[in-house]
Structure formats: structure tokens, C-alpha cells
Amino acid sequence: MTKRIQFTAHGGPEVLQYVDYQPAEPGPQEVRVRNRAIGLNFIDTYYRTGVYKPPGLPSGAGSEGAGEVEALGSAVTGLKVGDRVAYATGPLGAYSELYVLPADKLIKLPDSISFEQAAAVMLKGLTVQYLLRQTYAVQAGETILWHAAAGGVGLLACQWAKALGVQLIGTVSSAEKAALASANGAWATIDYSHEDVRARVRELTGGKKCPVVYDSVGKDTWEISLDCLKPRGLLVSFGNASGPVTGVDLSILAQKGSLYVTRPGLFTYASSQARLQAMADELFGLLASGQLKVEIGQRYALADAAAAQSALESRQTTGSTILLP
Structure with a gap:
């Protein structure tokens, strides 16, 4: 057995x-x-x-x-x-x-x-691939916000964003995790245990805020994420680490700048063997080149x-x- x-x-x-x-x-x-x-x-x-x-x-x-x-x-x-x-x-x-x-x-x-x-x-890398390359195709020079930047997905996102010329601001819960995210390519970090995430994002972006926020935390960061988006920005909610987001009043999206929200999942993006292979090929290529570790x-x-x-x-x-x- x-x-x-x-x-x-x-x-x-x-x-x-x-x-x-x-x-x-x-x-x-x-x-x-x-x-x-x-x-x-x-x-x-x-x-x-x-x-x-x-x-x-x-x-x-x-x-x-x-x-x-x-x-x-x-x-x-x-x-x-x-x-x-x-x-x-x-x-x-x-x-x-x-x-x-x-x-x-x-x-x-x-x-x-x-x-x-x-x-x-595999799962984390393919997740980062569809988030950065498909859900919102980030462009060199953009500044984005990524919650939980020192986690398994977050560390890969830090590296991948840097490889694409994107300035990733990562939220973390400690100085040790901030150092880890930075070592993996985060452009800046915010320790939410004692820093105001909203204020720091405004400071880091010169008041412009971000075109996209990637949020795997869920309930605890929902409002913060919305407040870090520039008008017509996109909130990509892809996890529920603190609990699911519920009871959403859609009018808040208009009030905060005609914002967009999506709740994507890997299984939809890797919906065929051909799509899965193409995503994996890009992931393996970055690993082979040393741009991802x-x-x-x-x-x-x-x-x-x-x-x-x-x-x-x-x-x-x-x-x-x-x-x-």
C-alpha cells in the first residue's frame, strides 16, 4: 500500500x-x-x-x-x-x-x-506568469503593488517584475521579509506592521498610485488595495489568505475612480495542454537563464x-x- x-x-x-x-x-x-x-x-x-x-x-x-x-x-x-x-x-x-x-x-x-x-x-510560477503576462500585461517602467511579497508567489513575482523592467512595491510583515523581497528584486517594500500602506504608495509613486494591485490576502487588504489604485486601475484579487472578500458594494469602484476588479484563477488560463505548455515554456526559460530562482x-x-x-x-x-x- x-x-x-x-x-x-x-x-x-x-x-x-x-x-x-x-x-x-x-x-x-x-x-x-x-x-x-x-x-x-x-x-x-x-x-x-x-x-x-x-x-x-x-x-x-x-x-x-x-x-x-x-x-x-x-x-x-x-x-x-x-x-x-x-x-x-x-x-x-x-x-x-x-x-x-x-x-x-x-x-x-x-x-x-x-x-x-x-x-x-510550478503552480506559483505559472500563477505569476498569467498574472503579470495575461491578466494585466505589465509594461517596463510601470510601478505596481504586490501584497505578501515575501511568500512563494511573491518572491517569484519580485524577480519576474524586475526582469520585465517593472518597479514592484511589495508589502511584507517584518524587516526580515522586507530584506528577502528586496534581495529578490522588489523595487521598494512596505512593512504593514508599522507603515501606512496607502501613504507609502502615494509617496513612492509621487501621488500617482498604481495601475494594478495584486492581492492574495483578501478581506484584510481589500480596501487598502482599492485606495492604492490610480483612476481606472485594476485590482487583481487572486487569494483569500485572510478570508474571502464578501458583501462588496460595486458603487465603491465608481467612487474610488472607475476601478476594475477581477478574480482570476490558474485553471482558466491553463485551460488546454497547449496553453499550459506555452506558460511553462516561458517559466522554464526564465529559470534556465537565471532570471528566476x-x-x-x-x-x-x-x-x-x-x-x-x-x-x-x-x-x-x-x-x-x-x-x-
Whole structure:
């Protein structure tokens, strides 16, 4: 029997169970992967707590990882047993030694990228790709605001923005995290534990504010984000770390300058194998050139997934966190 993490009820990290598990044989268009490293992401906690609903209970957890192809469905082409692969948009269940998923969710992993690097960067890197390159195509010389700049996604965003010639202002919760964001390319940082984010953004932009704000925090930063946008600016709300934004009065968008708001998700942007491959190609190209580097701040055994999620939710982590089967 193999091992996996599952939950049978919604709740805190304590609901995660490390159990024996027998994965199904791959269907015609599916592949079984032996995971070598697994990514940890905030979206995993949303499914555990019930903010997002899994297809059913008991449910597996996670959707990102990297490993080797162990078995192929009868109709799968373009892959063979032993191939090194990575994924970020699979069905729930990646927190497992063995994982069965559709073949079109897999990307072949270049030899230059390790399993650990891939598990740490796939979902976060693809997220940064669609946010900076598609949701709002940032331009060289622009000044943007990014909340939680010292997290796994944030550190990649700092680097990617710098590579594009964009001045990224990153919010952080401590001097240590400010230094980390700066070291990864943030143009400026704001420590919200003792600085006024609105005032500092006005100061840094000469009163012009930002054309776009990227906000993965949610409820606690909603009003702040709106106030940091220039007229007709775009708020990209892509996470709920402090809780979901609810009860929105749309008239506030007119009052604050005819603003736009979007709530995007990776699965919509990586909606086909071709789109997923194109996004991954750009990500891998930046990694190969050295313009992007993966910061793995924490490694946990798969059995300790509950502790890993607890650390993530309490903002005790920096960079990416991975689970090792």
C-alpha cells in the first residue's frame, strides 16, 4: 500500500490524515506518477477548510508536484515510463506517494530543473506568469503593488517584475521579509506592521498610485488595495489568505475612480495542454537563464503535511514549502 494525506471533514490542519491508500489504475488518458516532491499552496488550505468545496469526502489534497511516470493509460501518447514530469493543475490528491492524473496536465521536466525545484515553482510560477503576462500585461517602467511579497508567489513575482523592467512595491510583515523581497528584486517594500500602506504608495509613486494591485490576502487588504489604485486601475484579487472578500458594494469602484476588479484563477488560463505548455515554456526559460530562482524555505515529510499547512497559514514561512514522500 502507498501513503497519502486525506481529510474526511473540513476544519483546521488537524483534520489531515496520513493513511494507507491504493490508487486506481490509470484510465485510457491518465498517467500514474511516483511523486518525488510535492508543492504546498494556500489553495490547499481553502479546500481543507471548506472555502472551496472538493468533489466529495473523503478527499485527497494538493494539485502540484513532480516525479517520474510509473504507468500509462492505453491511449496516452508523447510520454513513456520513466519520464521526469511536473504538474500544477491536477485533481485533488497530489499529497500522495503515487498520484493518478490526466496526461494533459503533465509537463515534461527539463533535466536542468530538479524535482524539488519543480514542485516549488510550478503552480506559483505559472500563477505569476498569467498574472503579470495575461491578466494585466505589465509594461517596463510601470510601478505596481504586490501584497505578501515575501511568500512563494511573491518572491517569484519580485524577480519576474524586475526582469520585465517593472518597479514592484511589495508589502511584507517584518524587516526580515522586507530584506528577502528586496534581495529578490522588489523595487521598494512596505512593512504593514508599522507603515501606512496607502501613504507609502502615494509617496513612492509621487501621488500617482498604481495601475494594478495584486492581492492574495483578501478581506484584510481589500480596501487598502482599492485606495492604492490610480483612476481606472485594476485590482487583481487572486487569494483569500485572510478570508474571502464578501458583501462588496460595486458603487465603491465608481467612487474610488472607475476601478476594475477581477478574480482570476490558474485553471482558466491553463485551460488546454497547449496553453499550459506555452506558460511553462516561458517559466522554464526564465529559470534556465537565471532570471528566476526558486527559494525553498521549508521542507517537510509528507506525513507532516498538517504542520506544514499550519506554518503556512500562520505566516511562519518564506519562499516555497515542499513535501517529500
